[in-house]
Each structure stands twice: as structure tokens, then as C-alpha cells.
Amino acid sequence: AQSVSQHNHHVILSEAASLELGCNYSYGGTVNLFWYVQYPGQHLQLLLKYFSGDPLVKGIKGFEAEFIKSKFSFNLRKPSVQWSDTAEYFCAVNTVEGGADGLTFGKGTHLIIQP
């Protein structure tokens, strides 16, 4: 079964700082990769996704992620964070072939942006 590891459980940054959140997955086959954001008290919203093609994907709100297949990684980046980026961020994967359906999530990274 696949698993997802997010390295940083809590991150605190100042506004305008650069952000990189790590995500690694374990699965030998083809995967689709996602980053979701959850603002306090709200449901999960899709930030960006990778299915195939260019490994550098751009999402909403200035976020981007790079899929590095050899490292099984899909790190999330933003060059300059804002106070409104304070939220919980989840990396998720689903397998393209075989296995149970549904997403496998990492445990999440709680990001706090200080003004």
C-alpha cells in the first residue's frame, strides 16, 4: 500500500518569506499527486495537482510544486508567503492502476504566517 510522508508538522514563517513544504510518497507504480489546503474551519481545497507531463506544476494563489520521480517527492513551494496563507496543508497521492481507490494523505503541515 502507498504511504505519504510530510516532513514538517508545524512551520512558522514571517510574511514575504519563501516557503517549501516537503512531501515524499512510497509506491512503485504510477501515481497522481495533489496538494490540498484547509483553512481553519473549512473543507479541503485543491491547490494543485500532477497527473503527467511537465513535472513543475503551478496552482492557485501563487503555489507551485515539483514532481521528482527519482526521489518520490512532490514538494510545495511559494516564493513569498502572505498572512492569509496560514492554514493546514496536505499532500496526497492516488495510484493510477490497481489497489483501492481514494486518496492517501500525509499527516499535514500546519503553516503559521506571522505579520
Place this chain on the structure above:
Amino acid sequence: NAGVTQTPKFRILKIGQSMTLQCTQDMNHNYMYWYRQDPGMGLKLIYYSVGAGITDKGEVPNGYNVSRSTTEDFPLRLELAAPSQTSVYFCASRPDKNQPQHFGDGTRLSIL
């Protein structure tokens, strides 16, 4: 277009009670999912469905049941509520396996 709608938003149950968490989507999506989210953890898949009449277990199905009689609705049932089922429950849907999932607003359930 309402998307994925979950009811109720909050509920408190006593141990041993039963209840059904409702989920409906108006996007004609074939795939529907139930997840639970515990503090400090990511979401874990409880059950999923790839179409009306078809359901299957996810990672943590024990203590839950589902049915899918229509494309729109995917209710989750707790037969004998236990404190370990205190969690936030999210329903999600997507049109096919190669599209991202759309999530509902969640149901916060406490078992006392």
C-alpha cells in the same frame, strides 16, 4: 451548483447510539468517498463508491456502513457509536479516477 453537501455539520452522540451522516452531490460524479480526519492526522479513507450500487472498503471501515442507491447520495452509517469514532468526517466526489476530488464542508461528530 452546490457541489458536495454534508449534513449535519455538528452532532453529539451517546455511546451505543446510531446515526447516518448524509452526503449528496449535484455534479453527477460517479466516484464518492468518505474520510475521517483526526487531530494531527491526515484524512483516512473509510469507504468509497465507483457508482450506484457499488461500494468498497477503504483503510478504516470498521464500525461503519455505506450504501449507494443513487448517483447523488452516499450516506455513512454508524450503528453503535464508540468514543473512537469522534472525528471530523468529510465526503468527497469526482467524475472519474483521473480527476481531483471535491470535498464537502465536513461533519464534526463527538461521541460521549
